[in-house]
Amino acid sequence: MKTRITDRIDTRITPAEFQQAMARYAAAGLRGLEINKAIEAEVNEVLERYEHELQCAAYTKSTAYDTIKHYCTTNKNALFTKRRSIGTPSGIAGFRLGTPRLKTVKGTNWTNILTQLKEKLPTYIRTVEEPAKDMLLADRHKETVALVLREMGVEVVQDELFYVETKQAA
Numbered sequence: 001m002k003t004r005i006t007d008r009i010d011t012r013i014t015p016a017e018f019q020q021a022m023a024r025y026a027a028a029g030l031r032g033l034e035i036n037k038a039i040e041a042e043v044n045e046v047l048e049r050y051e052h053e054l055q056c057a058a059y060t061k062s063t064a065y066d067t068i069k070h071y072c073t074t075n076k077n078a079l080f081t082k083r084r085s086i087g088t089p090s091g092i093a094g095f096r097l098g099t100p101r102l103k104t105v106k107g108t109n110w111t112n113i114l115t116q117l118k119e120k121l122p123t124y125i126r127t128v129e130e131p132a133k134d135m136l137l138a139d140r141h142k143e144t145v146a147l148v149l150r151e152m153g154v155e156v157v158q159d160e161l162f163y164v165e166t167k168q169a170a
Helices: 015-074 110-120 133-138 143-152
Strands: 085-088 091-094
Touching (some): 015 091
16 A cells, blocks of 8 residues: 655744654664565575575576486577577577677778768767766856856756654664
C-alpha cells in the first residue's frame, strides 16, 4: 500500500507542535530502521538455509551448460544445417547472431581508419560540439568567464534544499 505524503502549509504551527513533529519524524525513522533490520535478518536466515542447495544447483547448471555447448559446437555441421537451434523436451539450444559491430583487421587501427575516412567517407565522421559546463562551473569565479557568462545570458544557480536529520540512538 502506497502512502502519499503531501506538503501542508499551515502558518499557525507553534514551536511545541514543531517539536512534536520532529519527535514523531525521528521515531518513525527509527521504527523504519528496526523493521528493515528485522527484514534483513530474516532474508539472511533464508539465504543461509538455501545457500548450499543454490550452490549445488548453480554448479550442476554450469557443468550441464558446458556439456550442451560442447556437444552443439562439436556437431554444429550435422545439427544446424537448416535451423540455428534444436529443441528437446527440456528446452532449446542453438546459436544466435550477436549485434553487428566493427572490428579492425590485423595491421590496422582506428587512427588510420579515421584518416582514411576523412578522405573517402567524410560523412561517417562524427563531430560533437557542446558547452563544457563542468569547466564553466569550475571557472565561474574568474572575472573574464563571469563577465562573458553574464553577457551571454547564463547564470550559475544553486537550489536551496530542505532537509531533516534525526539523531541516531546508540
